[in-house]
Amino acid sequence: MKIMNTVVFALILGASMASRLEAQAQVSLNIPSESTYESGKSLCQKTYASLIAHEKGFYVRVPVDYSRPERGMTEVYSYFHRGFDPSKETLIYFTGGPGQTSHWGLFRNPVPYNVLIMEHRGVGCSRPDTRSMFLDPSYYSSENVARDAEVVRQHLMINQWTVYGISYGTVPATMYASLFPQNTRAAILEGVVYDGGLLLWDAPHRRKLLQRMLNSLSPSLMARLESVSAVHGIPDTWLSRQARTQLMYNDGVKKLKKRLELLTDDKVFKDFLTEVRKSYEPITYTPHILFASNDIAYMMISCQELGMANPEVSIEDSFIKGQLVRKVDTESLKQCARLRAKGDKIYRAENYPVKVPVTYFQGSDDGATAAPEGVRHYKNVPVGFKQLAILVRGGHNPNLELILYENPQQLQIFDYAMKGLPIPKTLYSEMKKASGHFWAYTSN
Structure with missing residues (x-):
């Protein structure tokens, strides 16, 4: 399958925590029956084998439960x-989601490592x-x-590799680096999940950014925005949904504001x-099982480890009277x-201290993490x-969005992170001068 345009591809790689939230309210869980269920091997070696033949993928047998070998x-x-x-050195990429599939690949252009x-x-x-x-909650575990x-x-006989996780992928990446430091050269974490508490979903920081932007709009435009629900009957979570998607991208708040300002035009507003x-x-x-977030895996991990089973969880905001x-x-x-997935294994990153070098890439206006x-x-x-x-x-x-746009300084920055080396501050200065992108940087 051909990779789509750069920006959408970047969104897909780590957007599942946000994009799945939108789809969730629109569709019930797709729970297969005994007659319609297909294993991964059947899907990928028979039904859709031609779609992924170019990957030359392989299977490795692993324990169902590492603490109970009798489970097979x-x-x-x-x-x-x-x-x-x-x-070449190797990097292992932990996909986002949870439940994000892997068949979009990662980097658009070749990189100097596996x-x-x-x-x-x-x-x-x-x-x-x-x-x-497939429907057993105990089968799903980030530590697994x-x-x-x-x-x-071990199967590949690789001595050491670098672990890279985006969004939910930062959870198993953190765990791996903590559990197997001797086999980890470095860890790269982007769009980081800290724990499964209410702040993961509720994100008052995101709400504060958006409210500040809304407060800068003209009274007449705010009145028009308030009419979306009050007059036109659309659910009052509409702005939250629009914002979550837009804030996946760099300069998301600015782009959202520009879009809202266009709504002063009657035709644009109607559309x-x-x-x-x-x-x-x-x-x-x-949704295609190999090219879309898998809802069962998403819910199993989100409910059990990421706080979605908490009766106080808040994923979307209502927009009421300008607030x-x-x-x-x-x-x-x-x-x-429905899935019997209880919130009894909440993820806490501090339970997994990491001794290897760690590089963090974070967006100040990140709408998901x-x-x-x-x-x-x-x-x-x-x-x-x-x-x-x-x-x-x-x-x-x-970071990935800049790499996909082939920013030369970002490619160099990532190479230092890949090796677990300090990133020269001069690289950030060069980037700001060349493209205007400003990274606030600190280290110990």
């Missing part, structure tokens, strides 16, 4: 994006053999994903209302209960060398 084995799928060269992409258990080609296991990666490393209404309509198609107000997400609670959570991770998790770069007005994938 399952298999996870991996492949080297653009092939493997034994003379890139291994492992499809997390329960997702796409790594779905288990049986439906009962990290341990699966270690089995894959906008049509677009927003459609976003609340039920999805009438089935953004948190709204409890009752729909997710129902889906957690708020910047303060990345700073908390930086302050509390690494116990060795660490460096934090926050892109001013950056979105959810601030």
Whole structure:
């Protein structure tokens, strides 16, 4: 499958925590029956084999439960994006989501190291053999994903590699670097999840950024925005949804403001209302199992480890009389209960101290994983060398978006992070001078 344009590709790689939130309210869980369930091997070696034949992927057997070997084995799928060269160092990429598939690849252009992409258990080609296991909450675990990666490393006989996680992928990446420091050259974390507390979803920092932007709009425009729900009957979470998507990108708040300012035009406003209404309509198609976020894996991890089963969880804000107000997400609670996925394994990053060098890339205006959570991770998790770069007005994938746009300084910056080396401040200065992108940088 051809990779789509650069910006959308960047969004897909790490956007699942935000984009799935929008789809969640529009479609019920796609729970397969016994007759329709397909294992990952069946999907990827038979049904859709032609779509991913170019990956030359492979399977590795891993324990279903590392603490209970009697539960047997399952298999996870991996492949080297653009092939493997034994003379080069290797990076393993943990996909976002949770539940994001791996078949979009990663970097648009070749890089001077091997890139291994492992499809997390329960997702796409790594779905288990049986439906009962697929729907078993105990099968899903971020720590199991990290341990699966270690089995894959042993299978490949790679001595050390660098771990790279975006969004939810920062969870298994943190765990791997903590559990297997001797096999980890360095860790790169982008759009960081700190823990499964309410701040992950509620993100008062994001609300503050948006409210400040709204307060700068003219009274007449604010009145028009308030009419979207008050007059035109569209759910009052519409602005929250628009913002979450826009804030995935660098300069997201600025771009959202510009879009809202266009709504002073009557025709633009009418078209906008049509677009927003459609976003609340039920999805009438089935997302491709290999190229869209997998909803079962998403909910299993989100409910059990990321706080979605918390009765106080707030994923979207209501927009009422010019103010953004948190709204409890009752729909997710129902889906957690339906899957029997209880919030009893909440992720806490401080339980996984990391001794290897860690580089953080965070967007100041990230709409999915708020910047303060990345700073908390930086302050509390690494116990060795660490460096934090926050892109001013950056979105959810601030580093990757610049790499996909082939920013030469960012490619050099990532290479230092890949090797676990301090990034020269001169590189950031060169970038600001050449392209205007400003990284606020600190290290220990």
